[in-house]
Amino acid sequence: MRRSIVEIEERIRRGEATVLTAEEVRALVDEGAVTELQDVDVVTTATRAVMSGTYAVFSFRLAERGSFSRAVSARINGVPAHVGPCPNERLGHVDLIVFGTAHRDERYGGGHLFRDLVARKSVCVDVETSDGRCISRDITLDEIPHARLFGTRHAFMNYSAFVNTGDAQSTIFHAIPFPPAMSGASFSGCGILNPLKNDPLLETIGVGTRVLINGAEGFVIGTGTRSTPERPNLSGFADMHQMIPEFMGGFVTSAGPECITSWAVPVPVLSRYVLDAVLLPEKSIPMPVMDISTRSPLWVADYAQVWQDVDLAVRVRSDSCRDCRDCIAEISCPMGAIKRPVRIDRSLCFNCGLCSVLCPDVFRARLGSIRSPDGLGVPVTLRQSDRLRAMKLARILKKRILDGSFRISACVERLSP
Ligand code: SF4
Numbered sequence: 001m002r003r004s005i006v007e008i009e010e011r012i013r014r015g016e017a018t019v020l021t022a023e024e025v026r027a028l029v030d031e032g033a034v035t036e037l038q039d040v041d042v043v044t045t046a047t048r049a050v051m052s053g054t055y056a057v058f059s060f061r062l063a064e065r066g067s068f069s070r071a072v073s074a075r076i077n078g079v080p081a082h083v084g085p086c087p088n089e090r091l092g093h094v095d096l097i098v099f100g101t102a103h104r105d106e107r108y109g110g111g112h113l114f115r116d117l118v119a120r121k122s123v124c125v126d127v128e129t130s131d132g133r134c135i136s137r138d139i140t141l142d143e144i145p146h147a148r149l150f151g152t153r154h155a156f157m158n159y160s161a162f163v164n165t166g167d168a169q170s171t172i173f174h175a176i177p178f179p180p181a182m183s184g185a186s187f188s189g190c191g192i193l194n195p196l197k198n199d200p201l202l203e204t205i206g207v208g209t210r211v212l213i214n215g216a217e218g219f220v221i222g223t224g225t226r227s228t229p230e231r232p233n234l235s236g237f238a239d240m241h242q243m244i245p246e247f248m249g250g251f252v253t254s255a256g257p258e259c260i261t262s263w264a265v266p267v268p269v270l271s272r273y274v275l276d277a278v279l280l281p282e283k284s285i286p287m288p289v290m291d292i293s294t295r296s297p298l299w300v301a302d303y304a305q306v307w308q309d310v311d312l313a314v315r316v317r318s319d320s321c322r323d324c325r326d327c328i329a330e331i332s333c334p335m336g337a338i339k340r341p342v343r344i345d346r347s348l349c350f351n352c353g354l355c356s357v358l359c360p361d362v363f364r365a366r367l368g369s370i371r372s373p374d375g376l377g378v379p380v381t382l383r384q385s386d387r388l389r390a391m392k393l394a395r396i397l398k399k400r401i402l403d404g405s406f407r408i409s410a411c412v413e414r415l416s417p
Helices: 007-014 022-032 110-118 272-279 327-331 354-358 387-402
Strands: 019-021 043-050 054-061 071-076 080-085 093-099 104-105 124-131 134-139 146-154 161-163 185-187 209-213 218-224 234-239 249-253 255-268 286-290 296-302 369-371 377-383
Touching: 019 387, 022 043, 022 272, 022 387, 043 387, 080 104, 080 185, 080 234, 093 110, 093 146, 093 296, 104 218, 110 124, 110 249, 110 255, 146 272, 185 369, 209 234, 209 387, 255 272, 255 387, 327 354
Parallel strands: 019 043, 161 286, 185 377
Antiparallel strands: 043 255, 054 093, 054 146, 071 080, 071 124, 080 093, 124 134, 146 234, 161 185, 209 218, 209 255, 218 234, 249 255, 286 296, 369 377
């Protein structure tokens, strides 16, 4: 038995469709309430993670027509931008491309800039022109008519966990120098919520599939770089004007700032095959464990080890705080979310759990551990995916499908993973 998108769209329009988040499906499966194709029409999936393959394209008027010939270099809030590709000769206009991983300094990069723009903060554009002048302008997103965010490699079906068999070292895969000698692990991936876990053969997700990127409507362009049938990922884009700040941002690693991006993808349950993928439990989702030093695989764990029986958010016991002058948790927090007197700014917190490792008296969370083949557990010391906000995004997508403000769409071309 197969169903069509048109059929499901019609059920949504008539108010008869069963639209569930991936988390809700899991709970119903455990109760035995979802077993057949007709039990669910659309599953809303989501992921929020540190995603390096992110860039933004901006195009806007910088100065009066004829006031300069061309831009040759540019920075926005100090973050280096690439000028072009259009030269915009004598138009007073600039086209700029900013990488999410570009850095102004050790604590601020492209990801921070994207969030500041979406939060409607004023940013400073500094442009060097071909005649050697510098033009500066303060600007907000509402004065940038074209602002699109692109992903070159996003939303892996399952990413990896990392451990370190060698000495401590700085890396984009940890917010502090990576703990040595297998004493800690970091990982990415939202487990059962991940979009491609629910459609690994890309039966419903293809070119032109409508999605939410950082909360804004966008589209899948194709598979991303390094996509393979075993571990597919996606590329896509969305308009930044409609994005929601809490789903994006910068994440400071021990090798410099990285970029956080979120995706929510509707998966229409068109076939038994898609349903079987949706029903797959967390313990059946492989999580390759890699050595951070060599980037070589060591063994394969599963996502139940890091997402079952853990705390998705950190609790704060402020009465245990000794108010240390140099608070290691505050200094190391990749989001700058720890404030004094001790508290967590939840609008910034990524739920990475690092503070609970560095100061367990004050910050409490169970993060789980990754079992090695010899049966020992390597404790998780950093999460680079935020499942709590991915769940929120999946709920937002569900609501928008049901109230008709988000239309599920058939892809215009199938992808091969
Ligand atoms: S969990 Fe702790 S360390 Fe991580 S972002 Fe939140 S406050 Fe910062």
